[in-house]
């Protein structure tokens with residue numbers, strides 16, 4: 376047994392050496408980003424490796440009941456099935472991927488008879504769907520299959536999906552062991568192990584539910600969500616958040632420029648976003664935003680004008696670019712109400728900028744209803760290049776890890792402000808799905824905004840770490 380494990384370990388290491396295991400940002404057959412890509416088609420160019428694999432497969436056959444024929448899932452598993460067929464002197468059949476337009480239009484080539492017991496061979500299994508397609512064609516011609524021998528199980532639901540079809544899967548290697556062997560050989564580091572493990576756990580495919588794999592954003596670390604974000608500002612934010620270990624946005628609702636600049640300087644080290652209502656400044660001058668831009672660069676945060684646009688496209692376009700505030704020239708992200716719909720979003724699409732759409736509001740008596748909220752989320756998902764995220768109080772789009780949930784109404788003291796504002800604590804908002812929490816008066820009214828900002832940062836970050844555990 377120890378000998379077999381050593382062979383499997385060396386198989387895993389060889390795969391890495393020949394470049395069949397790739398770590399980085401890839402996309403799976405189901406169009407889902409993946410931090411690891413396994414390409415076992417390469418092994419046809421390494422006869423010694425095929426020999427090693429065949430030896431290991433033969434060892435595994437001791438656990439599998441007798442069979443009459445072998446069938447490889449096209450195309451990657453065909454050389455493996457052929458090698459095994461030759462070594463064991465057991466006949467092989469081949470499944471076509473598509474039927475011929477001439478002759479007998481057979482899907483299964485080779486010699487077989489009804490009632491034959493077949494062992495299916497496959498290279499890599501994610502959901503098991505390719506094995507199931509092969510199984511269906513074999514069953515069609517009366518061949519029975521209840522076992523599949525595969526090289527690599529990505530542990531993303533394949534075993535369960537195949538059991539439902541009456542097939543037991545036997546794998547030479549699974550993702551857990553692959554990561555263990557590669558880590559022990561120092562080919563990968565701990566962070567890759569954690570990243571891939573987390574990916575595996577959060578990307579399970581249940582073929583019977585007829586849905587795409589569930590990617591629960593609430594369980595994914597921010598740095599892994601960069602790959603899912605289409606909006607440049609969302610990518611940037613995830614990066615800043617991971618690097619600075621902060622999911623805090625400060626709402627700098629003050630009326631004097633000096634105060635605004637002082638707040639940016641004091642809270643800068645602890646925030647990912649600095650949120651303004653620029654039109655409440657009594658002494659606005661364009662120099663203020665120039666100063667903010669410099670502080671943002673120094674402390675690595677983005678500038679966020681909470682303008683809440685809500686007009687026809689043309690008007691919003693002018694409100695965004697013109698007037699004395701020239702928001703487009705300095706704000707990296709802005710907010711917009713969704714009520715004007717797609718036309719307004721089309722009007723404010725600008726290369727690099729981002730928009731947070733308001734799906735819910737944190738004030739009591741709001742007339743936004745469930746229908747409006749749902750329509751807003753739908754609209755946001757139609758504009759992945761433009762929309763950075765959604766302003767809301769609840770986890771509305773958990774299977775969309777590329778979008779950011781921004782939640783205002785955050786304070787340790789949850790008494791309202793007497794004007795309708797509703798507050799929740801950092802723990803509650805992160806539990807309710809917030810990726811970034813907006814804290815205004817909890818920080819701005821403190822005698823030491825820097826101390827308060829660090830306190831909120833640490834509480835919010837701790838709650839996030841607990842959430843992704």
Ligand SMILES: O=c1ccn([C@@H]2O[C@H](COP(=O)(O)O)[C@@H](O)[C@H]2O)c(=O)[nH]1
Pocket residue numbers: 626628652681735736737738766783784785796813814815816817
């Ligand atoms: O639903 C919403 C949307 C935006 N806001 C804005 O956030 C801050 C909250 O400030 P606090 O002092 O923490 O109450 C403020 O700028 C609002 O305009 C919100 O509160 N709720």
